[in-house]
Amino acid sequence: MPFYTSQGQVPHKRHTQFRKPDGGLYSEQLFSTEGFSSDYSLLYHNHPPTAIIDAAEPIDVSPDFAEEVTLRHRCLEGFNVPPVKDYLESRKIVMANNDVHITLAAPQESTTGYFVKNADADEVIFIHVGTGTLLTQYGNIEFGYGDYLVIPRGTIYQIHFNDPNNRLFIVESFSPVVPPKRYLSKYGQLLEHSPYCERDIRTPKLVAAKDEKGSFLIQTKKKGKQHAITYAYHPFDVVGWDGCCYPYAVSIHDFEPITGRVHQPPPVHQMFDAHNFVICSFVPRLYDYHPKSIPAPYNHSNIDSDEVLYYVDGDFMSRKHVTKGMITLHPGGIPHGPHPGTVEKSIGQTSTGELAVMVDTFHPLRLTKQAMAIENESYMQSWLD
Secondary structure, three states: OOOOOEEOOOOOOOOOOOOOOOEEEEEEEEOOOOOOOOOOOEEEEOOOOEEEEEEEOOOHHHHHOOOOOOOEEEEEEHHHHHOOOOOHHHEEEEOOOOOOOEEEEEEEEOOOEEEEEEOOOEOOOOOOOOEEEEOOOOOEEEEEEOOOEEEEOOOOOEEEOOOHHHEEEEEEEEOOOOOOOHHHOOOEEEEEOOOOOOHOOOOOEEEOOOOEEEEEEEEEEEEEEEEEEEEEOOOOOOOEEEEEEEEEEHHHOOOOOOOOOOOOOOOHHEEEEOOOOOEEEOOEEEEOOOOOOOHHHHOEEOOOOOEEEEEEEEOOOOOOOOOEEEEEEEOOOOOOOOOOOOOHHOOOOOOOOEEEEEEEEEOOOOOEEEOOEEEOOOOHHHHOO
């Protein structure tokens, strides 16, 4: 993130002696997702974070791709993904390429028996249904409906749910997830025209460090494998940290829409940027106010991108028969636009209550077998009168 944060106890100078009350040294750890050339944080542990007891044989968790499929518009009924007790087992990759994995999950239980670490990708977890707390080395973040949890790769975390009814839309990014550059000053502050600002960002709240020795299982994802690694000390033994690289939450409800006299293009909805894809938030907003405006979007050709839309809530002026948790994929190479009748119907409307998350990728996405199992195969014909 672009702004500096400090919590707990940190020494006056970095990389200097920082001693415990008993005279021993705290262990300093530099945390960054791009080596030593990008944003970073410094964490101070009661014990070295390098003490590993065991590492078991990994299991394959890479995408299980379907056979090459016909170029056509696709629709997945996301809420048809069945609930699964275990958090990691509940995660079902439905689309993927070399830049991003898109996942659905309906976990019923918290990760009380283990910790999670994605060593490959930043995770953006959108909370569609459920409430709870994200626990990390940096502290805790409470979450609820509409929150994005942005978790830098390498972060060790647990996720605690308040009840078993949860629905998550997860984006795994193999590059850092950041605000769009056009919304940042040259010094990293979110500018006045940005649709959200630092006030909307909820940072972790550091809690008392866990000074515990034992066996702590860290389920670590690396190169499509899940490695069960056992640490000798509780990973949440941090007494203080500071820096600009840390997990945070921001709500889709705090995204302020940009509107105009005529229909605005999708980039005005952009919330996050990454290498070769973007994440956008469609939120309730006033419609275009030109006297002859057409609020429904115009037909457009997807030549350079695949467009994924995850429907959260509300009515959608350009689509018929939308269900919560539905995912549409409009692949590059064929045009798409509003359903028949929706253009005329939108004229004269003054606002929309729609809520959705969009992921636009600049390289083609491949569908998985899990995606094909929840496909609405009639969607391709839904533009016919």
